[in-house]
Amino acid sequence: MKILVVRVGALGDVLHALPAVAALKRARPQWRVDWAVDPRWAPLLVGDDERGPTVDMVHLTPAKEWSRAPLSPATLRSIFTLRKRLREEHYDLVVDMQGTLRSAVIGKMAGARDFAGYNDPRESVAASFYKRKIVRRGVHVVEQGAALLGDACGVSLQPGVVEIPHAQWAENWAEQEAVLRRPMCVLAVGGGWGAKQWPAERHGALAVELKRMGFDVVVNAPIKDDKIASRVVEASEGAARIVVCNVTGMISLMRRADLLVGGDSGPTHLAAAMGVPVVALFGPTSPERNGPWGPGEIRVLRDAASVTSYKKRAETDAGLMNLSVTTVVGAVKELVR
Secondary structure: EEEEEEEOOOHHHHHHHHHHHHHHHHOOOEEEEEEOOOHHHHHHHHOOOOOOOOOOOOEEHHHHHHHOOOOOOOHHHHHHHHHHHHHHOOOOOOOOOOOOOOHHHHHHHHHOEEEEEEOOOOOOHHHHOOEEEOOOOOOOHHHHHHHHHEEEEOOOOOEEEEEOOOHHHHHHHHHHHHHOOOOOOEEEOOOOOOHHHOOOHHHHHHHHHHOOOOOEEEEEOOOOOOOOHHHHHOOOOOEEEEEEEOOHHHHHHHHOOOEEEEOOOOHHHHHHHHHEEEEEEEEEHHHHHOOOOOOOOOOEEEEOOOOOOOOOOOOOOOHHHHHHHHHHHHHHHHHHO
């Protein structure tokens, strides 16, 4: 069998789809499994040699660039080139693990004999592209993904531990520059939207307590002048420091982390997938459905006042505001005891 998985992004979503694919490769190591993914998230799947422990090959799908100029000649050339490469592989099966119109179109471009997806995808129009519509099973999205891929392939799958690829330059950078001492705690202070973000001032106060506990406190940031990270460091009065890194660098940084505290964000899910102990601060999103998943110790804090909603509001969720620094420190102490 030759299979194409479509899960273009984002970081946490790719990580939540990965346990299903890893389980399939363990069950059927002789099968070829490729992945269509945004270039930003490809380091989660393949390393320096463009191959990965789980995925045989990735098809880079720069969907974010396409959306900026959907009708430009460059975008059209990129789409036609991707379509040509997908068709050349002659896939037996395509599985859309994203469930949007865009991912369904990408999957359809492969021209496979079989195309499967959820019967209730995120965007309902996507289902019209599928040859097989599979009933969603499971509570957590990781469980749902394993059920979808397993049903599509006719293989019983149980999601398990994943292996994240290495990039030697990033390993060297983390060892020689980013990591100053251990134990090290990473604060993942961002999030997809404001409602999921614990206040920067509380992250700063938490950093002070973590430093007292002996941690080198690191705030990861995508750019040097990241506003949220800068506010946290300022509020910490020197207890925390910023480490700027892309996804490849963040993987190597996380490989050396002893603890992560963060919200429902990509870095939190990456840490969990890599077995780093995690204290996750949840507000409007459901940890039962979207919580961190991995082999390490995980503590999820969510106040009863939080109401599940995936609306991208700017104001911090009321329940998340109820999580005090004292509560989070208590969870950290319990976890590292």
